Amino acid sequence: MKGMTMMLERYGHGGDLWTAEEAFNRPKEQFLDYSSNMNPLGPPDVVKEILTASWQDIVKYPDPAVRELRLCLSRKYGIDPDSILVGNGAAELIDLIIRVVKPKRTGLARPSFSEYEEAVHKTGGQVTNIPLLPQHQFELQWQDVEAALPTADLFFLGHPNNPTGKLIPQSVLTNLLQSQRKLILDEAFMDFVPQESEHSQLKLASTSHDLIVIRSMTKFYSIPGIRLGFMVAHPDLIQQLRGQQVQWSVNYLAQRIGSKVLEDTTFEQSTREWLCVEKPWLIEQLTALGLEVAQSDVNFLLFSFPDSMGIQVKQAQQHMGHQGILIRDASLFEGLNERCCRVAIRLREDNERLLQALRNMISDLSRKRV
Template identity: 30%
Template sequence: MIKHKDHFHGSDLEKIEQIYGIKKEDIISFSANVNPLGISPNLRDGIAKNIDCITTYPDRDYVQLRKCIAEYCGTETDNIIVGNGSTELISLFIQIEKPKKALILGPTYSEYEREIALEGGKTIYYPLREENDFVLDVNHFISKLSEDIDMLVICNPNNPTGTAINNHDMRKILDACKECDIFVMVDETYVEFAENIKEVSSVSLTRTYGNIAILRGTSKFFAAPGLRLGYAICSNSDLMSVMNQRKDPWTINSIAVIAGTLMFSDTKYIEATRSLIASERNRLYDIFEKSSRFKPYWPHGNFMLLKILEDGITSNDLFDKCIRAGLMIRDCSTFPYLGENYIRFCFMNPKDNDRLVDLLLN
């Protein structure tokens, strides 16, 4: 098992406030990877108008919500299951599959390993190589798959590297996993930020593969981490039936149901988000690519990984420098396979992004 170091999560503003003496209201979090637009006006007004929904139980089967999600994703309603954030569904899939040995592409989110360990499973990592700019060598990866592996976990686009696996390569992985009887769990938390969603998302592959489940949420793209609304897409009817039997009823509250039916059809907000992120992604990548201090890795999500090239400066040094200016970045030394010369930041509004760039480059 990889030993994970302690770190400040993007939501740990209370800890920052306590340690640095900076009010959390004065901190701009470049660490949380949340949409800088905040929640949409339609969502805010819609929740206010429908606040009386909390006086009744939501539909136990969440049919209308699942239908909205299915239309948004381009799949069938029966292939959708909702949960209290994607975290609940990650936990459920792992509880049901009970992998004795799981393979995870790393460096990545530590929650996968924690959940697998809670079920008594062992986790091994396949490291994404810096010399390949953290882009997966699919053929080499497939050669390492074996029948003693029960589950494969992939974050796509990956956090923190920002790299992504396209549909063509994911199909090759699924074919190889099918031969070895490996279940594949793909976390698509950041896929909606990708410029080429259809090329990166594996939703279309669920029509022909029953050995894959896709996890998504509303925390990042829809700027609603407090809503705790997540969902999974899977065409394996037997597995989905077990999921629904095991899942506690009413884990999605009535406000989240209303919010979901509004946000997934809010095309104006969705397009504004994608436009802003695409523009800032291109602009900031160009800035850091020309810098002698950092090496940027092309991101498919709404955040960018930087390698510090200047001697004598660590990721902790830059974290400390930024937080004292009220800007919170991510010190990536806490991720497996990344040392003290990597940082990550998400794309905020242009004005705040410019403040961060000035601080990092000067």
């Protein structure tokens, strides 16, 4: 059967509704997507207002310097606009910074977002692996980072990390910043972290010669189709990066939407209130099903099927897909095994549907084993 052999992450990511449509013979609009970590409260209402009111302005070229959005970001985070570079999503900025810095060997946590390694390999660089272990709740340990210091001239780390959802401990960050190695932090999910300002390294990056921070605006505001992200680094490096960036990288609508959603503090507060309630509830419910759930600092959860269930994630993905629910095969992240799965946290009604589908799957597959 066609759907039984097609890999949903054929392009390296979750959220591929087109491949899901082909695999499960179901219109893409009918899927409940847990494979993509978007804010279920979004997009904010202002996005619709901009698309309705500003569509005629697409006859104009966008601002090549992205001045309005950079100024809005500068005000929101209290940093120099000259330390900000806006890009066509975080993906463009990941590729751009590695092309410019050209590290010989990069320290990467395992598991972590695959695009870090892809960017390194495109420039001919090598990778040093740093393990994230379940016995430490996938939290980065300084002794493991320290072991990579002799070989790595740059470290590229998720903060919080994807797919584990864990922040880097402040002590590890402090030691790394004192190591005289360049450090790139991907803070794509930092907006979801309680006390974000206490954990984000944006302000430090704006004046540091060794620290670069990348942020996404697509996850928190649920606008992945717009493609929008930004990078913060010392102004000298930002100027160098801007010279290597593709012209007109950030389109007019993306610039307008980015500027306006930053003003929506009510949306921010509603998101944090929702997640504060829904995350512990969903962890409790998944644990009650017998699943091994890792603690998370953000809006998605990594869990594994215990050996006793005899369920592999690819089986689960197919079974759930035929029920109209997409989950992420986390075994595709280096460092995780064939029992690992990642799901987003969504609204209660959707989460209840997810839980019922998981109950059905566990029951059905258990019966088949008997």
